[in-house]
Amino acid sequence: MTVTAAVVVFPGSNCDEDCRHVLSDVLDVSTQMVWHKESALPDVDLVVLPGGFSYGDYLRSGAIARFSPVMKAVVEHARAGGLTFGICNGFQILTEAGLLPGALRHNRGLKFVCQDVTVRVQHSDSALTSRAVAGDDLIIPVAHNEGCYYVGPEILERLEGEGQVLLRYVDPDGEVRGQAAVNGSLAAVAGICNSARNVFGMMPHPERCSEALVGGPAYGSKNTDGRRLFEGLVAAAAGGGA
Amino acid sequence: MAAQGSGLIARIVVTPRRDVLDPQGAAVQGALASLGFEEVSRVRIGRFMEVELHTDDRVVAEQRVHKMCEQLLANPVVEDFSFELTTRGTGA
Numbered sequence: 001m002t003v004t005a006a007v008v009v010f011p012g013s014n015c016d017e018d019c020r021h022v023l024s025d026v027l028d029v030s031t032q033m034v035w036h037k038e039s040a041l042p043d044v045d046l047v048v049l050p051g052g053f054s055y056g057d058y059l060r061s062g063a064i065a066r067f068s069p070v071m072k073a074v075v076e077h078a079r080a081g082g083l084t085f086g087i088c089n090g091f092q093i094l095t096e097a098g099l100l101p102g103a104l105r106h107n108r109g110l111k112f113v114c115q116d117v118t119v120r121v122q123h124s125d126s127a128l129t130s131r132a133v134a135g136d137d138l139i140i141p142v143a144h145n146e147g148c149y150y151v152g153p154e155i156l157e158r159l160e161g162e163g164q165v166l167l168r169y170v171d172p173d174g175e176v177r178g179q180a181a182v183n184g185s186l187a188a189v190a191g192i193c194n195s196a197r198n199v200f201g202m203m204p205h206p207e208r209c210s211e212a213l214v215g216g217p218a219y220g221s222k223n224t225d226g227r228r229l230f231e232g233l234v235a236a237a238a239g240g241g242a
Numbered sequence: 243m244a245a246q247g248s249g250l251i252a253r254i255v256v257t258p259r260r261d262v263l264d265p266q267g268a269a270v271q272g273a274l275a276s277l278g279f280e281e282v283s284r285v286r287i288g289r290f291m292e293v294e295l296h297t298d299d300r301v302v303a304e305q306r307v308h309k310m311c312e313q314l315l316a317n318p319v320v321e322d323f324s325f326e327l328t329t330r331g332t333g334a
Contacts, residue, residue, distance in 0.1 A: 060317055067314070096317065103319040105258075108265045150262055150320055184263060 003029045003237040005046040008074065008090075010036045010065045015051035015087065018207040023048070026210055026227065027234050036068035045237035046083040047074055049090030051143070051205060061104060061146045062092035071097060083127060083237055084199045088144055091191075091201030100194055100201045101159065102151030107144070108184025114143040117182050117204060118170040119190045123163045126193050127236030128200045131228040137170060138225035140204035142182065147203040149185040149192075156187060158195075167191035167202055206230060250295045252307045254325040256316045257288030291315060294330060303327055 054065035169180035191202030206226025
């Protein structure tokens with residue numbers, strides 16, 4: 001069974017080709033690019049909203065992209081249980097669209113952060129994290145100005161209770177804290193899923209560390225930690241879509 | 243001469259909710275303190291928008307601007323909004 005995916009391209013997306021490359025060339029997923037003006041999506045297993053600066057981040061990150069024509073189809077796909085994955089600006093768009101709870105605010109340190117971060121896998125019972133084990137540390141780069149996750153206390157409690165916080169930032173000293181050092185995220189949230197566990201959002205960029213060639217020379221073994229997350233999604237699509 | 247057909251202007255203010263971290267406000271508060279304005283106890287930084295409307299119906303405009311804020315101009319998860327309507331051309 002060939003797994004199929006669509007990468008949505010907004011004006012200002014800049015990680016769309018990277019996502020297509022990883023899906024198509026690294027993981028052999030039949031991948032189509034879909035311009036945001038389309039009113040329908042092709043019948044695919046996985047929809048990816050890539051990183052970038054859709055609509056120049058005007059008003060709020062993701063606020064305008066969320067009303068692009070294609071988003072109606074993305075919402076339908078997600079509500080019907082289809083795998084949906086937002087990375088960085090894609091995560092911001094999913095929260096603005098109400099497909100994931102919370103919001104991404106200005107980084108606490110007021111700086112655009114562009115660096116490798118360590119994220120700790122919290123639960124492996126989701127498509128995204130199924131190729132990892134709870135407690136695994138993954139090294140994945142971030143590049144964002146608005147990545148400080150916030151959600152009200154009641155909803156955070158629900159997220160924690162239902163195991164929807166999938167990835168948390170590990171501070172440079174190896175600890176996970178209530179407020180992540182990298183951007184100030186509440187409960188150190190780096191990635192979450194919805195309650196149905198088919199919609200995923202994360203600020204770090206797994207598509208930038210999915211091949212040994214470009215995984216970053218900082219590591220003795222070439223870093224392909226991001227690939228494990230994509231492989232989890234692809235495996236779920238292959239298993240669930242048949 | 244701002245009788246009929248002059249339209250309305252909505253002046254909209256969007257601010258971070260009080261329980262939400264506002265790093266820009268905190269940074270500006272620190273800068274004010276370093277300038278000697280120690281009486282500043284808190285700074286919140288938000289967004290100001292002027293929306294011109296080609297209607298003179300204040301009741302309808304009030305409802306419509308409220309909807310604009312809820313649907314797009316503010317994010318209710320982290321922001322509050324308020325606005326006032328003035329008649330265009332009054333220089334208010």
